[in-house]
Amino acid sequence: MFQVLPSDRALVRLSFSHGAQPIAPCRERSEEELAKLPPNMRVKTVCPRERSPVKVEIEMDGVPLYAITAAPAGLKRDGAATVYRRTPIPAGRHTFRARLADGPDGAFTYAAEQTVDLAPGKVLVIDFNAGKGGFVFVL
Amino acid sequence: MSADTLRTTPGAGSRPPWPALWRAWEGLEGALDAAFGARANPLRHLGALGFLFFWVMLASGLYLYVVFEGTAAGAYRSIDALSATAIGSAARSLHRYAADSFVAVTALHLARELLAGRLTGPRWFAWVTGVVLIWFLYASGIGGYWLVGDQLAQWSLIATAEWFDALPLFGLATVRNFLSGGQMTDRFYALLAFLHVAIPLTLLFGMWLHIQRVTRADVAPARALALGTLAMLLVLAVARPATSMPPPDYGAVPGAVTVDWYLLFIHPLMEATTPVALWIMAAAGTLGLAALPWLVGARREPVARVDPLNCNGCGRCFADCPSAPWWWSRVPTGGAGPGSRACCPSSAPAAASAPARVRRRRRSARSPSSSLASTCRSFRSRRCAARPSACSPGLPAGRACWCSAATARSTCTGSPGPTRAW
Numbered sequence: 001m002f003q004v005l006p007s008d009r010a011l012v013r014l015s016f017s018h019g020a021q022p023i024a025p026c027r028e029r030s031e032e033e034l035a036k037l038p039p040n041m042r043v044k045t046v047c048p049r050e051r052s053p054v055k056v057e058i059e060m061d062g063v064p065l066y067a068i069t070a071a072p073a074g075l076k077r078d079g080a081a082t083v084y085r086r087t088p089i090p091a092g093r094h095t096f097r098a099r100l101a102d103g104p105d106g107a108f109t110y111a112a113e114q115t116v117d118l119a120p121g122k123v124l125v126i127d128f129n130a131g132k133g134g135f136v137f138v139l
Numbered sequence: 140m141s142a143d144t145l146r147t148t149p150g151a152g153s154r155p156p157w158p159a160l161w162r163a164w165e166g167l168e169g170a171l172d173a174a175f176g177a178r179a180n181p182l183r184h185l186g187a188l189g190f191l192f193f194w195v196m197l198a199s200g201l202y203l204y205v206v207f208e209g210t211a212a213g214a215y216r217s218i219d220a221l222s223a224t225a226i227g228s229a230a231r232s233l234h235r236y237a238a239d240s241f242v243a244v245t246a247l248h249l250a251r252e253l254l255a256g257r258l259t260g261p262r263w264f265a266w267v268t269g270v271v272l273i274w275f276l277y278a279s280g281i282g283g284y285w286l287v288g289d290q291l292a293q294w295s296l297i298a299t300a301e302w303f304d305a306l307p308l309f310g311l312a313t314v315r316n317f318l319s320g321g322q323m324t325d326r327f328y329a330l331l332a333f334l335h336v337a338i339p340l341t342l343l344f345g346m347w348l349h350i351q352r353v354t355r356a357d358v359a360p361a362r363a364l365a366l367g368t369l370a371m372l373l374v375l376a377v378a379r380p381a382t383s384m385p386p387p388d389y390g391a392v393p394g395a396v397t398v399d400w401y402l403l404f405i406h407p408l409m410e411a412t413t414p415v416a417l418w419i420m421a422a423a424g425t426l427g428l429a430a431l432p433w434l435v436g437a438r439r440e441p442v443a444r445v446d447p448l449n450c451n452g453c454g455r456c457f458a459d460c461p462s463a464p465w466w467w468s469r470v471p472t473g474g475a476g477p478g479s480r481a482c483c484p485s486s487a488p489a490a491a492s493a494p495a496r497v498r499r500r501r502r503s504a505r506s507p508s509s510s511l512a513s514t515c516r517s518f519r520s521r522r523c524a525a526r527p528s529a530c531s532p533g534l535p536a537g538r539a540c541w542c543s544a545a546t547a548r549s550t551c552t553g554s555p556g557p558t559r560a561w
Contacts, residue, residue, distance in 0.1 A: 017315065
């Protein structure tokens with residue numbers, strides 16, 4: 001027998017994949033810039049392809065559990081930033097506070113707090129889905 | 140002389156890298172010879188046992204495939220129901236224990252060939268393909284555990300995904316697919332079932348490739364050894380049938396799992412280290428093993444020669460030669476006279492232009508050792524080739540054989556040459 005998890009422990013999994021905001025805001029090309037381009041490429045608004053890194057911080061009972069800065073995937077850094085971590089924690093009642101920054105200014109734009117009862121062996125998955133409003137705590 | 144008393148020559152084209160260890164291994168083989176005889180000695184037929192275990196897995200796997208339900212909900216249920224029947228439980232247990240035994244004989248086979256120094260020269264191909272096959276063996280074995288769909292499968296799937304996520308391959312965390320049961324779809328189980336058929340078949344192809352440069356590859360154990368091994372597997376399957384853990388619960392982690400240490404040891408190893416460290420160990424182990432033929436170096440035996448004066452026609456030099464070197468076909472039979480090209484390699488065109496009578500004899504001398512025995516007897520009786528100078532020109536270094544009544548040992552090295560097509 002292999003002991004995967006001690007009998008008095010639960011597990012926290014932080015797992016999400018999130019496409020952050022562009023590294024810089026879109027801008028309008030000037031007339032001079034447009035004139036230099038071939039006629040078929042004269043698009044007025046140009047947006048940078050690269051995305052911002054995603055910064056996420058998780059606290060458990062006021063103690064920092066994770067502080068991660070995830071770079072966007074891809075050679076052009078235009079993909080989603082992916083995070084996966086797992087940490088055994090003592091089973092019991094815990095309060096988790098999470099916040100995430102995905103903009104070029106690094107300001108935390110998403111935050112959530114959740115108190116959960118974790119029985120021994122139970123898994124808490126902390127996911128992030130911007131379409132659902134931000135952090136999702138799955139027991 | 141019977142094969143039961145044959146001693147194994149250490150290596151084709153190289154010496155044992157650690158002679159003391161090889162002698163110890165030979166001592167162990169000798170002890171098992173005394174108990175079982177050489178033909179039924181498992182240590183002498185590890186490769187053949189590997190093939191036997193593969194056929195056992197194929198046969199039992201075909202039976203399991205018939206009753207296996209390749210869906211997320213049905214996989215665990217079907218295996219559980221199968222295990223409730225005597226035949227089903229035996230088939231499943233045979234499948235598992237044959238897989239474990241395959242791993243065990245593979246490890247022993249690798250150790251034996253390494254200790255014997257059978258990895259340099261023409262053996263490099265079998266060695267390197269064998270190292271690659273270890274990956275297919277583990278992919279087949281671990282994939283089989285996933286099909287059961289129990290908590291062990293859940294743990295192994297997640298651990299494997301975590302391991303592969305350490306590589307910058309996908310850009311996404313594949314482990315996210317296994318964090319909740321809702322993502323385990325029927326299509327995923329169909330994919331797993333396909334992989335568990337495709338990868339072992341690729342393994343079988345690799346096993347065929349593995350022995351391509353070994354002329355008389357030992358792929359079928361003697362009947363006594365095969366029956367004894369099958370009986371042992373069957374007894375084990377009945378005495379300790381393979382069982383499943385409870386159904387998966389993706390909201391929890393199994394506190395303890397019954398690990399198959401032959402196949403699933405990589406998961407605890409990763410827990411003890413890190414995924415990156417496990418990749419480094421796996422890559423270093425694979426590359427290190429694959430490079431061994433060149434790291435050990437081809438320390439060839441001194442150039443040997445057929446000594447007709449000492450030859451008693453035992454035929455062992457032929458029997459021990461793993462690669463059936465083409466110059467055996469040049470050993471003349473009774474018709475060769477003094478000063479002939481007896482035992483002397485020569486260029487292919489010259490050989491091809493030999494008289495038809497000689498070519499026929501060469502062809503007949505390729506396989507039967509009895510032909511060589513008669514050759515040696517002919518040598519001894521007529522002293523026809525007591526002219527070493529006639530044998531020396533053109534003799535490739537290390538590619539010859541001696542056969543001596545005094546020591547009853549033989550050495551034969553080299554690879555099949557271009558003239559095998561005679």
